[in-house]
Amino acid sequence: MRASPTTPYLAVDGARLDANVRRVQAAADRAGVRLRPHVKTHKVPAIARRQLDAGAVGITVATVGEAEVFVDQGCTDVLVAYPVFLDAERVRRVLALADRARVVIGVDSVDGARRAAPLTGAVGVAVEVDSGHHRSGIAPAQAGAVALAAADLGVAVEGVFTFPGHAYAPGAAPEVAAQEAAALHEAATVVVAAGIPCPVRSGGSTPSLAASLDSGAARPGGTPAADELRPGVYVFGDAQQWELGHHAAEDIALVAVGTVVSHAGGRAVLDAGSKTLGADRAAYATGFGRLLDHPEARIVQLSEHHAVVDLAGASLPAVGERVRVVPNHVCAAVNLADELVVDGERVPVAARGRNT
Amino acid sequence: MRASPTTPYLAVDGARLDANVRRVQAAADRAGVRLRPHVKTHKVPAIARRQLDAGAVGITVATVGEAEVFVDQGCTDVLVAYPVFLDAERVRRVLALADRARVVIGVDSVDGARRAAPLTGAVGVAVEVDSGHHRSGIAPAQAGAVALAAADLGVAVEGVFTFPGHAYAPGAAPEVAAQEAAALHEAATVVVAAGIPCPVRSGGSTPSLAASLDSGAARPGGTPAADELRPGVYVFGDAQQWELGHHAAEDIALVAVGTVVSHAGGRAVLDAGSKTLGADRAAYATGFGRLLDHPEARIVQLSEHHAVVDLAGASLPAVGERVRVVPNHVCAAVNLADELVVDGERVPVAARGRNT
Structure with missing residues (x-):
């Protein structure tokens, strides 16, 4: 179809979009960090396809409803980076997704981990920790207890994640990226100490992205930074x-x-x-x-x-x-x-x- | 269909909605003021029907696209309270509406009035004036020139209107309602002085509504207040x-x-x-x-x-x-x-x- 001549409408420059996708993927590749873009920014499966084709390991969504749209369009590796409340209907919907995709959902409490029991064998969980944004996410020191609650019920624990949203402030990115790395390190450490492997340490936001990638290369004392990042806005940019x-x-x-x-x-x-x-x-x-x-x-x-x-x-x-x-x-x-x-x-x- | 059990969703209490519709209509009736609710608040034709059945004289919309939806669902009297830019496509769309409804669109400049020439005989215009919100709308003293530009081309002038949006501030309503009344009075006066009848003086917002109705009854010196009001939010209320x-x-x-x-x-x-x-x-x-x-x-x-x-x-x-x-x-x-x-x-x- 031809573009609407009637304003207002949202126009995307595909060449710039591709350049943004490639530039950030290349930066992640150089740092040895996996990219799992948050598709809530664009909500368009064809744009997710551009990100996956460029090298993203999978996608991030905020809701089960978003996951359903992207899995329907062929995305096969989805993190729902949110402490989804698993009532009976959402359990049914999440299990239906797992027939077609690798699905991991967020939990941020021991009770939340226990509510994931019906997902055993089909869907994994990742423990959300708070790195300073103070939204959802448990304190990093308590991530082990949450992971243990899931593991005790047989639910696969995929790792830990955080959203460093306090990077949305002038000049905040370096300090926030350090907090992100520290929170993920502490959380992964306590999960492993609880006897549970922690293969994923996921962070990321667009404003903290460069600082997170830098910190991975230059961390003093060897604290591991995020090994996976989930920026969303970078595909378009905004004011x-x-x-x-x-x-x-x-x-x-x-x-x-x-x-x-x-x-x-x-x-x-x-x-x-x-x-x-x-x-x-x-x-x-x-x-x-x-x-x-x-x-x-x-x-x-x-x-x-x-x-x-x-x-x-x-x-x-x-x-x-x-x-x-x-x-x-x-x-x-x-x-x-x-x-x-x-x-x-x-x-x-x-x-x-x-x-x- | 049954309600979705999955959150988040927007729930409407129909009895409260009806009570709000009836209460405001009754207040307008008591003051002898016509009500032309702004349907951009609810965007639902069935709710417009409740407002019309209660006594509203027609509806207000902000865009031609909104008008198309409501006219398709049987609304027959529509004010587009916006200085629509009348390119060829919008002229075509507005004329298509006029086959099924009485349509009036806003203009707020002499050039805008001239661009309405293709609507002659089918669609009227109303002159938007600024009563202090400083958004769109010409100064009231210049409303006569705008009306004259339309009338000279044969376009029907339905009256003048303003949006007193500066009533969205604590304690502002009485003063804003007085400014609204004064702006409409001045605008109508200069339109009539230009030899053009001005049957409609339309104002209104939810926060200024009560004050506007009061001012109509109690105006010192006989300045006429709005004879038509266009609140939107009152159907639901909000924080x-x-x-x-x-x-x-x-x-x-x-x-x-x-x-x-x-x-x-x-x-x-x-x-x-x-x-x-x-x-x-x-x-x-x-x-x-x-x-x-x-x-x-x-x-x-x-x-x-x-x-x-x-x-x-x-x-x-x-x-x-x-x-x-x-x-x-x-x-x-x-x-x-x-x-x-x-x-x-x-x-x-x-x-x-x-x-x-």
């Missing part, structure tokens, strides 16, 4: 990564194409609002999104269908002109869209809204 | 309205049902994150959403699939327990969901994602 210095503007592969609809108040008002871009605005963000072709401009006000742009003194684009907007958080923007326009072709966002 | 004091907790008709998935860090972590609730967080908001049954609790951290709740000293709900979360901004939450569960029945969010 957060741009502003944090982790993704160059010229490598940004996804933009929202919007139209100037008004010059009210002497500013450009675009039709790409929060229902297109998402409403994420981190404390460090300089606005509600950026304009790729006007780096000095800022989106100073965002409504559902309006983005009010301060052009910082530059002349206003004409009413009717199209502009390329870089969302603050690309995962949120993608999850609002039914399709991406990749090099002019409409591609369904197959896992959009698969929150369960 | 923003709760915190601003414009919607009582016991009248909230939509919640996200989430499950406690972790007690990491001694807090309750829910599976309803920003991909379910939306990421809106206004400056005045006390968190990323509220718990309907724990008014003291706050969502202190929000990720795509995690809401970290501080229970303010109350005992933690057990892992596996379900809780009712009130999104900060219900329009954003609804636009993330493929369906609402209304009194146990799954109802498609028919206009979800219709941003064009």
Whole structure:
């Protein structure tokens, strides 16, 4: 199909996407670290295929629903990096996936590990630990008890994982990557001390990625860093990564194409609002999104269908002109869209809204 | 269909919804003001039907795409309260709607009015003016020139409208409602002075609603207030309205049902994150959403699939327990969901994602 000429829509530059995929894969390969990209960023099986073809060992998802979409499209190695609550329905769904793929799900408590008993022989678990982001994840020192609870019931323990989400702050990446490595090391150590092999130490986020790879090569005292990383955003980049210095503007592969609809108040008002871009605005963000072709401009006000742009003194684009907007958080923007326009072709966002 | 037992999902209490619809309609009726609800909040034709059956004169939408969904489902009177950029494709789509419904679209500039020329005889325009929110909308004093530009080309001018969105701030409603009334009065006056009838003065938002209705009855000096109001959120309510004091907790008709998935860090972590609730967080908001049954609790951290709740000293709900979360901004939450569960029945969010 040809691209929609109607704005707003999300446009992907396939060459930039491939370059991002290859660049990060090559960096991981050089460091001897496996890449298991988080596909919640793009939610498109064909993009996961590009990542796997480039050398990724498998994919990461956040929900069983996402796993179902990607396994249906041929992905055969999936980590659900989330402490899934295993009620009867989710046990049934997870077991159905295991017929077609190697599936591992997260647990972050002894009780959670025990609830995984029905998965024995079909699906493994990985123990989520908290490396400082303070979201889900047990303290690393307690990972052994969780692993033991699973192993005692016969559930395969695949390793430990953490999400160093506190790397989403200016200048935070080096320290956060060190915390990630330390947490994974401690967790793996206590798991092994409990008599359980721990072949996987999985970490990673896009902002901490480079620092994590560096720390693997240069760790003093021999503490092993992550041997697997799970970045998501790197395939596209977004305004957060741009502003944090982790993704160059010229490598940004996804933009929202919007139209100037008004010059009210002497500013450009675009039709790409929060229902297109998402409403994420981190404390460090300089606005509600950026304009790729006007780096000095800022989106100073965002409504559902309006983005009010301060052009910082530059002349206003004409009413009717199209502009390329870089969302603050690309995962949120993608999850609002039914399709991406990749090099002019409409591609369904197959896992959009698969929150369960 | 029976309701999904899998969280997270959005649940609507139909009795509360109906009570909200009836209460606001009755208040508008008492004030002699027409109600034209903004359906971008719910995006469900069956809910628009409840509003119309209660006495609404028509519906408001933000996009031509939303209009198409609702006209397809039998809505026959639609205001697109947005300065739609009328390229050839949108002209074609708007004219197609006019075969089945009375359609009026927004314009907020002389050039915009001129671009409406192809709509002559089929679709009317309304002039958007800025009453202080400083988004789209021309200065009220210039509304006459815009109306004249349309009328000179033969395009029907239906009136003037404004969105007093600056009412989304604590204590702002009375002053904002007065600004809304003054802006509509000035705009209507200059339109009439230009020799063009101005039968519609349309305003309204949920936070300013009560103040706008009050001002209509009690205006000193006889300045006419809005004669039509376009609130959206009032059908459900949300945490923003709760915190601003414009919607009582016991009248909230939509919640996200989430499950406690972790007690990491001694807090309750829910599976309803920003991909379910939306990421809106206004400056005045006390968190990323509220718990309907724990008014003291706050969502202190929000990720795509995690809401970290501080229970303010109350005992933690057990892992596996379900809780009712009130999104900060219900329009954003609804636009993330493929369906609402209304009194146990799954109802498609028919206009979800219709941003064009």
